[in-house]
């Protein structure tokens with residue numbers, strides 16, 4: 001689906017597609033202020049864990065360009081609120097903090113301010129390029145798990161839009177399809193914000209991959225009828241023990257998959273693994289406005305005054321996860337040892 005770049009650096013600004021306007025309109029936003037980038041992430045115009053990480057890195061590079069001092073200390077002092085604004089945009093996807101941490105290390109280790117600014121931009125571009133490479137590699141590994149004729153269920157959107165790259169869960173499906181395997185997809189609509197209905201179907205139609213849209217509450221029915229061969233989702237954060245935070249409703253799908261003896265796969269780059277958290281209980285879960293639940297696309301569906309809850313993510317315990325597909329290979333239990341080893345290998349190059 002690479003007709004356009006999901007995030008494009010234009011020299012002094014970034015150009016992104018507004019994901020809240022899809023699939024009806026392909027509207028592009030040009031953002032030249034880091035606060036606009038943070039707002040776009042908060043408002044889900046830029047969304048999906050890896051995409052948020054890449055955008056935040058560019059946001060920091062943009063913020064750095066506008067700082068007018070030659071003193072490194074002053075520069076770092078002015079850069080701090082830029083990082084804080086970006087990191088406060090959303091709490092769950094660890095890729096955001098991971099990317100900003102990488103950017104911070106570059107800023108700290110430089111000497112001349114002008115050089116640090118150039119290095120920050122180069123680092124953002126490296127994060128974007130490495131992310132695409134990781135997506136492609138994990139998709140290659142994941143495609144091995146998909147047999148010709150498989151029907152795969154996916155939730156939310158973990159494709160190019162969510163990654164500014166090839167895609168993770170959808171990358172696996174795309175790669176299997178490119179290999180000539182006949183793959184069919186069931187896409188859950190993903191209430192409350194309909195990333196599955198609006199974005200996943202849009203991407204798969206563009207890729208000519210057969211897709212059937214279902215409402216979230218139909219998944220069990222189709223699993224029980226034997227129509228689903230596997231579930232593949234992305235992730236926003238994976239704890240050291242393999243517990244996975246992903247879009248609300250993922251846990252329900254994992255339980256249903258186990259009940260129906262269907263493999264449940266999580267596809268994510270190593271940058272989504274957070275070894276500082278021993279289990280999923282510690283993962284911060286974003287609570288969004290109840291308006292997203294009481295309304296659908298701006299149309300009120302619930303009575304005025306009703307209380308509504310809106311956790312944006314849930315945690316799937318690792319015992320429901322058949323495998324985690326990363327760019328370093330397909331990881332299975334015991335996750336504690338294997339994820340730890342993998343992240344250490346990744347850091348030591």
Ligand code: MRU
Pocket residue numbers: 044047048049050093155156157158159162163167168169195233234235236246247248312
């Ligand atoms: O709230 P969103 O749309 O940013 O949530 C996105 C997801 O939950 C994705 O499944 C996850 O970030 C993986 S994207 C490759």
